[in-house]
Amino acid sequence: MYPKFTKGVFHLGNVSCITGYKSFELGIFKQDDKSVYYIKQALKKELQSLLDDGLEWVIISGQLGVELWGAEVVFDLQEDYPELKLAVLTPFISQEEKWNDQNKEYYELILSQADFVETISKEPYKNPQQFRNKNQLFLQKSHSCIILYDEEKEGSPKYFYEEAKRKKESDPSFDMRAIGFQDLQWIVEEEQW
Structure with missing residues (x-):
């Protein structure tokens, strides 16, 4: 049903991954929440800057929220x-299984428009190692990452954020772009001008 991920595809060109908080971690329960607009503006700004540097692929794992x-x-x-x-590379099969119908529908819509869809682990959720494997694969395949994460508010992106920081230390060419709550506040203020 979906285009399939082929092993060689990410050896070509410039790849970035996007991740961050899940919608409920931000207290966002509706797609038309004004906060979603500002988050999208922040992501767009970073992506446009990466496109100027030759960005070709964006990878996500398909989590609700920022991704x-x-x-x-x-x-x-x-x-x-x-x-x-x-490309949507899910950490395990049927990650949307326990989601409500509205979220499942939204997820299916995104998958149907993606250029590639594949599952990293061919099993349903078993343990947190599947998320660690996904994080490692994303950092291995990406030249950059955009992450909505603020050290003041812990949440699910913390582990990816810490691994991305370690990658940046060992590989200074890795472009890590963290968007914090202050960055979002500046976007809100810019828009109001």
Whole structure:
């Protein structure tokens, strides 16, 4: 049903991954929440800057929240940058199994528009190691990452954030772009001007 991920595809070109908080961690329960607009603006700003440096692929794991909003931003940018592609690499099969129908529908819509969809672990959820494997794969395949995470508010992106910081220390060419709550506040203020 979905385009399939082929092993060689990410050896070509410039790859970035997007991750961050899940929507409920931000207290966002509706897609039309004004906060979603500002988060998308922040992601768009970073992606446009990476596109100027030759970005070709964006990878996400398909989590509700920042990752799926990032996918929507990629789809919007594809109108002006048709060479930009989105891959969804889920950490395990049926990650959406326990989601409500509205979230499942939204997820399916994103997957149906992605350029590649594949599952990293061919099993259902078993343990946190599947998330660690996903983080390692994303950091291994990416030249950059955009992460919505603020050290003042712990949450699920903490582990990825810490691993990305370690990668940045060992590989200074890795472009780590962290968006914090202050960055979002500046976007809100810019928009109000």
